[in-house]
Amino acid sequence: MSAETADLTKVDSAISGLSSSPPEERKGHRRASSSAAGVYNINDLEKEGKELQIAKETQKLNWKLNTSPATLDDKETLKKFLTTPPVKKIDLHFPLGLEVTARNLKGVTIKDALDAIHKQFKKKADDELELPVLAGFEWDKEESWTRLIVHQKKEGAPSSGGGKKKDKKKETYDE
Numbered sequence: 001m002s003a004e005t006a007d008l009t010k011v012d013s014a015i016s017g018l019s020s021s022p023p024e025e026r027k028g029h030r031r032a033s034s035s036a037a038g039v040y041n042i043n044d045l046e047k048e049g050k051e052l053q054i055a056k057e058t059q060k061l062n063w064k065l066n067t068s069p070a071t072l073d074d075k076e077t078l079k080k081f082l083t084t085p086p087v088k089k090i091d092l093h094f095p096l097g098l099e100v101t102a103r104n105l106k107g108v109t110i111k112d113a114l115d116a117i118h119k120q121f122k123k124k125a126d127d128e129l130e131l132p133v134l135a136g137f138e139w140d141k142e143e144s145w146t147r148l149i150v151h152q153k154k155e156g157a158p159s160s161g162g163g164k165k166k167d168k169k170k171e172t173y174d175e
Contacts (some may be wrong), residue, residue, distance in 0.1 A: 039086045040104060042087045043146065050085065052085075058113075058137055059136035061074070064126075065124075065152070076110035080109060082108045090148060092117060097167055130154075131154055132154075135152055137149065
């Protein structure tokens with residue numbers, strides 16, 4: 001039994017000897033590679049007084065909050081950064097108090113933001129949502145530097161056929 005114990009201590013010392021130094025090196029290396037160059041922590045931007053710009057494309061999406069962002073036709077828009085300069089994470093604040101956080105160590109994209117929102121609304125039926133369509137985001141540095149306000153609207157852009165038919169009916173009744 002003493003031979004087994006001696007072997008175990010040798011194994012233990014080998015493991016503890018290995019584990020003490022390399023992980024320190026790995027940790028430092030891992031941190032550097034996980035964050036892409038030019039992507040900021042939003043708190044650092046606030047300290048430096050750097051202002052955010054929101055991608056204007058978010059206002060044209062006409063995306064319903066309870067549908068998957070994958071259903072959008074414009075896949076290129078989804079790849080664009082939500083803000084300039086790009087940030088690792090940002091809070092998205094709804095007027096009624098709900099707040100979701102979009103995260104991406106390589107820079108939060110429009111898709112990341114939509115995914116975070118969709119996660120909250122995917123189980124809601126259309127009639128449960130008073131304002132089911134994303135109208136865009138607003139950055140109000142006076143209220144909070146580190147979050148965007150989510151704007152919603154009643155409906156997306158009217159479909160080309162539906163809007164015109166209603167107008168024609170109104171014209172016939174007016175005449």
